[in-house]
Amino acid sequence: MPSPFELVSASIIVFLCISLVSALFANRQSILVKLSSALSAAACLVAASGGFLSVLAGSTEAMVLPIGLPDMPFYMRLDPLAGFFVSIVGLLGFFVSVYSIGYLKGFLGRRSVTPLLVFYNIFMAGMLLVLVSDDAYFFMIAWELMAVSSFFLVFFEDEKVQNRRAAFIYILIAHIGAVLILLSFGIMAGFAAGFESFNGYTFSAMRSANMPAVWASIAFLLAFAGFAAKAGVIPLHVWLPEAHPAAPSNVSALMSGVMLKTAIYGIIRVGFDMMGTPQWWWGGLVLVLGLFSAVLGILYALMQSDIKKLLAYSSVENIGIILIAVGLSMMFAYLKLNTLAALAMVAAFYHMLNHAVFKGLLFMGAGAILHATHERSMEALGGLIGKMKWTAPLFLAGCLSASALPPFNGFVSEWLIFQSFLLTPALPGRLINLLIPLGAAALALTAALGARGFVKVFGITFLGKWRGRQGALVTEVDWPMRAGMLMAALSCLLLGIFPNLVIGWLDAVPASVVGGGIGETAKASGWLWLTPVAAERASYSAPLVFFWMVLVVGALYLIFRARGGTVRRAPAWDCGFEKMTSRMQYTATSMSMPTRRIFGFAFSIKEAVTVIGRGGSAIFPEKFLYRLKVRDHIWNFGYKPVSVASFWLARKVGRLQHGRIQIYLLYSFITLVVLLVFA
Amino acid sequence: MALLVVLVTSLLAAAVLAFVGDRKYAHEINIIGSGATFAASIFLAFEVYESGPMLAGGDFFFVDAFNVYLAVLTAFVSTTTAIFSRKYMKFERAHGRIGHKSMRFYHAMFQLFIFAMLLALLTNNVGVLWISMELATLSTVLLVSLYRTPAAIEAAWKYFILCGVGIALALFGTVLLYFAAEKVFGEGTQGLLWTNLSQASGQLEPTVLSLAFIFLMVGYGTKVGLVPLHNWLPDAHSEGPTPISAVLSGLLLNVALYALVRCKVIVDGATHSNKTGYIMMAFGLLSIIVASFSLLRQKDIKRMFAYSSIEHMGIATFAFGLGGPVATFGALLHMLVHSITKSAIFFTVGHASQMNSTQDMSSIRGLVKGNPLVGWGLMLGVVAIAGVPPFGVFTSEFLILTAAMKNAPYLAPIFLLGIAVAFAALFKRAMPMVFGDPGPSQRPLKASHFPVIVHLVLILVLGLYMPVFLNDWFHKAVELLK
Amino acid sequence: MSLSLAAQINSVLAALILLTSFALLVQRRVQGLLHIFAWQGLLLSISTAVVGYSAGLHHLYISALLTLTLKVFALPYILYVLIHKLKIHKEVEEVVNIPTTMIIGIALVIFSYDLTSPIRELSTLVTRSTLAVALSTVMLGLLMMITRKKALTQIVGFLSLENGLFFAATSATYGMPLVVELGVALDILIAAFIFGIFFFQIRTTFDSLDLKEMEKLKEDE
């Protein structure tokens, strides 16, 4: 029996080999698609089992690779924390790789899929390497490997200008984030061993570093900023709604489902593991940013009419929710409330697992829609439920999970986060105390708005009547794609119904990070009941909810079946309106109109109605053109000024290169004189 | 022995090529000449690695860990550039951009330039160092104006005058150095030998030396391309033939920085302060910032990468100024990796502009579709030069940045700003050039694949694995530069 | 000849060299510039010989001879020929007017003096006080390059700057080692050929030697 670490390493090697082979046999496209994706799926399964076993055993394994700089070899380590993330990556990777077998066929004959296969596997390997690396240098390599390979994946369809733009914004923010992380490592390494030697760069050295509080805070803030840029935390989220829609859907599924999680991994690794005990205000900061991301993320999501963009913004929201839990956990850890810290952390981990699965599912579903209809905008979709008989219920399962509705998985983790909020004791600092109720309120608002968003996604896309032109051509996607989505949907349900098993499994992770656990108390009342702290405080029984629903719905159905009630089909009544056309349905834009009215302050909205009348006059209108542009303020207030300022500065700096040689000589002359005078 | 071969081969090649002129096999002779130099330099490196620093030719030559790796690098890049220039220059010749006479001149001067740089690296005499730096300038001035276009002549003139003045100031610095040394070593060559000067630097007069350093800084700094002495650099790089841009960027700047650092060691030994370090850090930071912001608005592809060279020289200068084992190690590595990466980029850039018959970036489109190797070569080159792992440039920037965070944390934000802006500028420009649909005017081209691949593989390997001997050299050099 | 006499002679020569530097700054005519430049070279060569004689350093004679051939005959001659071939007779134009240039020049001399005075204290050589003049010559050469508009005058400025360097080498240190001296001379010779080639190239391409033509390479606004 190979050890977990061996399994994970083996999968990484396999990924790199697949990538290489895909590059070498570029001319056998159709075989390559099947073979490469199938192998990736197998490798994912191996990685997932490695991660799973590692968490199950709560074991830690380490290794030093003989490459890298002679003074800085690559350190690798698989502990339960990394193991948990490895299993998420492996699990979703497996689903998505199976799905890819079908999805990539859509590109055959249109363009070469080789770059996609090459970078897809490097991307997977990069994510796993991020998780198992145990020194700053190796971590950065893995981190950027992941970023750059996904950058190439984002603009796989490179002839579209907006894809290139998306990829550019993505890589820029990712790189700046990476440099910030690097600076943070710089501080930690400096305090670990100084810069007279290269010994400070290992994580174990950094763990033992004795840092003054100020420097620890600076290091944490830098690392947090860097990771937040990757995670898409508002206001660093702008790349996310651009990049995820641009990427092929299997890649968006992975990026959204698991790549964002590696950033959370980084925050936990640095904030808890390497820094020792976090400061309480770090937790507060993480919490506040999490709240902002959650609320604004879902509000922005509601405004979108592009499915993938909506899903991307929803990822911002979910990352916010995860950060809320992480922030709470930090504050509890500071107060030495180990059980509560473990509760919040379990909530965070659970939500990461859930989000990976359901967001992966939803992006795969969006990919299936795109594959079948070549359309991403909901305004041109509708009524797909009749044509895509598999995709529709699977996508619905994803929507239910994402809306945090029982008995699906999204609910369990949000429930745990609410529990963490309600169990919060008095905290140091008055304002931080008030943050707790406000945070709970914001989380509640987020959950409710989330449901609203997913009603819109599912309702507009799958229900009603087809809004586009070539409706007749839509067919259900092929089996591998369905299989990928089916497995993800089943996971959504199972993770929702058996939370005790999941919590029992991942309890080793908070135990290793915050030194507490809730595994014992959670199943104290038996497998049927989830009681995170005590039965008196809160309980939830997902199996009962599920079986009750099955029972009642089944019983009612059987009763009516037995009575043999007749059903007659007739045209829709609609209060007696006649000549209903599909253009009279509610659209994605009109669905979100109330939200636009109520939360208008959060957006910059440009609305215009043009009346095109007969003979050019508006008195006898023939056509109304409604144009709506909704953007987030953050782009206008945060990024545009930076870009404008950079170019302004660049213009000023350009004046230095004036063209006249006398001026250049004058520079030398002045430089000389200044140095002579002052040095 | 190997040392002599290293120097003589290139000089000999220059002479032979001047004689051969524009014959068919001139390109091959050029390659063989550089290749032989490279082979000899490897032998030299072995000798030094086996037996440590050595003096040769009386005291005239001195080879230690610091210069031997630069010598090997110089010979290596000159070889790959020679290989690249074969196809590149044939294309230029075939399309009538240069004439019969120019070809003879080009080859001879190329080898002479390599000789000058190797001499600058290997000599022990600070005066000879200056002479060979001047020779390196002079041999390339007319190469920059090889195309005889108004822009090329203007660029060459500026290069000539600015570097001439700069290097003259460096001579003044050298005179002052000698002025101080004379009192310790008396009349004669002894007072100019670096080995002597560095050993006895404690006895030298600090006031004279700090004055000397300022002149040396401004002088050699001009050649390094440090802001605000950099103005010749973008012009010269953009208007000359691409192989020359490659060696200017990849080698000449390095050698100038080498000269500066050698002098810094002596001055630091005398003054016992880190004043020189602060000056270098200031120049470095200023270069990083100005160059990266200048990158943003570039239209000409070679000009853009010239600014990128300024930025990277700024980084290395900053790191040398910062001092300390890690930063110095990073700086030495940075010189190596920047040179390899930047020359690879210029190779692909050369082909890219030949394919599109322009250097205007807005007209270069879809390289990947026209020639995948040129396209991906440029893209990966940009990825590497922007400091993205797993390429070697990242390794050095990693070391420098982390060290800066410890020793000068308040400067790190400026550094970061520069890196971010440069990154944005490079990617913004490179992506549309490499990807998308090629324009109608793009023509197929027989590109020189080998040098690009070798450089990129090398830079990738250096990011993931560093040979032990290189590591040893760097550590010895770090000891030396303490 | 006693040491002090040599020092006196040297001081006088130094003063004369400084004077020629100023003369170069104010001279408007091209031919006049060349004459003054040749005179400066001659003074330099004499000074080198005097130092060589007084200190008993014979390699300085070689330096003096080199200077004489290069700076007094060869270079002015090359330039002279160029002027005729390229038909440059016009008056020299300055960017900054002459009185201002003069004032800046004087300020530079004072600056150089101030800068070199701590070094002067350290030196034991008779010629030590001339270092200030050498530095001034360098600075004035640079100033000339900045203020002139023609390629040719820039070259004269550059060469005068080199004269300053050379003067510094002989006066402050009794000359550099011979290898270096020879190398420097060789470099200057090559440089002379190069600017010769350049003038033709510039002339044929731009139809004038005015530097205004060569301001095309710049960052656009």
Next chain:
Amino acid sequence: MIRQYYPILIESLQVILVLLGGPLLVGWVRMLKCWTQGRRSAGLLQPMRDVTKLFVKETVLAENASWIFRSTPYIVFGATLMAGAIIPVVSADLPLAATADIIALVAIFALARFFTALAGLDTGTAFGGMGTSREMMVSSLAEPAVLMSVFTVSLVSHSTSLSHMVHELTTVSFVLRPSLAFALLAFILIAIAETGRIPVDNPSTHLELTMIHEAMLLEYSGRHLALIEWASMMKLFLFASLGIALFLPWGIAGIDDPGMLPVALVALAVKLALTGVFIVLVETGLSKMRIFRVAEFLGMAFLLASLGMLSYFILE
């Protein structure tokens, strides 16, 4: 013997109570309304008669209605009934109460609404979409407010488990808490919105443009409509009992206290009757709001609920 089966008995009793209590409460409200408006009422049992009539009528489906549309009534009914099995109406000693705490309860209602909203979109009609859009707007504001309001109670009672909350509130000696007062006010506002009563929505309107909840159900008929109607009556009953359980729990039988049951039943009847009176007073006194005033109304509720929670942290 009785003790052994007591949990099953009480649970069954409660489910039956909810099933019947919903229509009865609605009947009571309608009766009161008729009286106040000077009309003759159809009697307490009229809602029940309506539902049974619908059950036997033919079911007509829109041509393009999918399985979502058909399964929604069952899911809605099932979810509401589950809520009925969880909320301690007469006794805190409910065995199924632990299935879902107050948060899960809200989510179970949300599940029902999610499907109702989808059903509104399913037929592709203009009014269905309008109903969905409006309903989701109302719910997305009401849901957080209701959570906030009940959170205040759970902070006071140190639990989110409903039976424990009731138990805690009934056993601890009475203290006047400003937080609970705020929470109660908020809860009332939200309950009005959630159950679709005036001034937020009008359950008996058939004026298309003012409809919210009804607009989603326009296409339903026969047994489907019966299930949905019944479920919404139960929902009114449940919200009333939830409010009673959280804010006026006195009289509800505690844990291990079956003797109190008769008393609890009487107390519940009285409290519900008074709730009916309150509803009627409000509905006769106020008129329906414009749709975007609803947002302000709910914002008010949210504010009150937040104030309740804040005052718990500040004052208590």
